[in-house]
Amino acid sequence: MSDADDLLQEQIAYYRARAPEYDDWFLRRGRYDDGPEENRRWFAEAEEVREALRAFGPTGRALELACGTGWWTEQLASLASQVTAVDASPEVLELNRRRTGDSGAVAYVCADIFAWEPDETYDVVFFGFWLSHVPSREAGRFWAKVRRALSPGGRVFFVDSLRSSTTVPWRESEAEDDDRVQQRSLADGRDYRVIKNRFDPERLRAELEADGWEARVRTTGKFFLYGELTPRKLP
Numbered sequence: 356m357s358d359a360d361d362l363l364q365e366q367i368a369y370y371r372a373r374a375p376e377y378d379d380w381f382l383r384r385g386r387y388d389d390g391p392e393e394n395r396r397w398f399a400e401a402e403e404v405r406e407a408l409r410a411f412g413p414t415g416r417a418l419e420l421a422c423g424t425g426w427w428t429e430q431l432a433s434l435a436s437q438v439t440a441v442d443a444s445p446e447v448l449e450l451n452r453r454r455t456g457d458s459g460a461v462a463y464v465c466a467d468i469f470a471w472e473p474d475e476t477y478d479v480v481f482f483g484f485w486l487s488h489v490p491s492r493e494a495g496r497f498w499a500k501v502r503r504a505l506s507p508g509g510r511v512f513f514v515d516s517l518r519s520s521t522t523v524p525w526r527e528s529e530a531e532d533d534d535r536v537q538q539r540s541l542a543d544g545r546d547y548r549v550i551k552n553r554f555d556p557e558r559l560r561a562e563l564e565a566d567g568w569e570a571r572v573r574t575t576g577k578f579f580l581y582g583e584l585t586p587r588k589l590p
Contacts, residue, residue: 359492362490362536366548369539371445374444374449376541377450396577396578408434408581411583414435417434417477418481422441422447422448422451424454425440437462438461441466442466443465443466472500473500477506478508480505480511481511487550487552491533491534498563498568509586511568513584514580515554517574517580536550556572556580569584569585570584
């Protein structure tokens, strides 16, 4: 196994181990509390993204990649007729089921997204805080997979980090194979490495346009960027 493959396996292991404290990060609790002012801004900007997703209108059949503990799955399930949620961590899938009520509106798939292939197509593909974890060497194959997963007329919505906001010292290393790598610690002191690339919104939009997408990439101001994509017809 190559060093790059080792890093991807470590990234999966991190999110499996982090499952019990992931919601603390999103809700700014405990060691992730940035204080009243920063927390208010975080929640206001997160709501801005939720409003944008609702305006986007993810109706029909939706596919969520790297679904995590279900903050976005819950939103999708309230708007789409059916959601397929994919993640490599059985621990986060269990938390996701609890959040959505396991009502049958969401079908869960435990799989490594880089190895998994969709066996049907969808009206919407969504991923939250995932694009920044995709290695540069996998980006082309990942976007091709997203395109294959879309039904004719299908669309994409994604959200990711614009910058870090946490009281926890996540240390960034120099770039490795064109990727930024963070050393992250859990509450119990265990350390893991994960890929965490940052995107300039305008540069990302231009790259997506060059790759055959009609793209709108926006920011909430400080914490989040999000995009709405539709594929152009390939020649």
